[in-house]
Amino acid sequence: MADQNAKQTIRDKIITFWKSDGQFPSAVREIASVLVTVGAIVAILLLICGTWPAIVTIESESMVPHMNVGDLVLVVAGDRYGELQSLEEGNASGYEKFGMPGDVIIYRPNGNTELHPIIHRAMFWVDEGEEIVVEAGMKTATYTAPHEGYITKGDNNPVIDQVGWSNYRNLGGPIEPVKKEWIIGKAMYSVPYIGYLPLNIVPVIIIVVVIMVLHELYLRSRAKREEETNQKRNR
Secondary structure, three states: OOHHHHHHHHHHHHHHHHOOOHHHHHHHHHHHHHHHHHHHHHHHHHHHHHOOOOEEEEOOOOOOOOOOOOOEEEEEEEOOOOOOOHHHHHHOOOOEOOOOEEEEEEEOOOHHHOOOOOOEEEEEEOOOEEEEEEEEEEEEEEEEOOOOEEEEEEEOOOHHHHHHHHOOHOOOOOOEEEEHHHEEEEEEEOOOOOOOOHOOHHHHHHHHHHHHHHHHHHHHHHHHHHHHHHHHHHH
16 A cells, blocks of 8 residues: 555656746657657558668769769669669669669668768679679779679769779778668658758757747746736736
């Protein structure tokens, strides 16, 4: 009985706190509302897109003119809404995405989860040991694939990713052909400029929460002043 009374008391205190008109409980309710809203959005995106992250922001000019810095890109799993197609396959089927044949994929370079994913076009598939000729201006070279995977390239870059860097962002070596398990998804749609918000998502969230809390405090302060004014008039 004592334990039940204790639980009842704790529950009553929580309910009283939650319904309180005080500044601190009000701020807690506003923050909780923001978190619930964000959680709902995440759940909906996972359901629709089938992958995470479901939204990425373009941070470089490697995909210009088809994608620009600040574009917000919706990402879906590779097998959602049609099979993933490379540029080579797109040329054969007539399928285009973002101004060129084939899909733009989002992948983790060499499977590394600590680096930002890369969003480039899948050019074609290679098998382990396959040799391809790479052209860069007037120079040509032969690239031998260390394993199977997609050869990728930014639409605005002069060469494929696999020969573009000798040590990509201290990865320990060049970018390798993209294995299927390294692919997060494929780009579905993009919205210009909106991506500048996710690029600064932490300060944006802080500003939004602060504005909501200040707005709530302002409304309560105004209501209190109006109540005091009415009380004075009724005296």
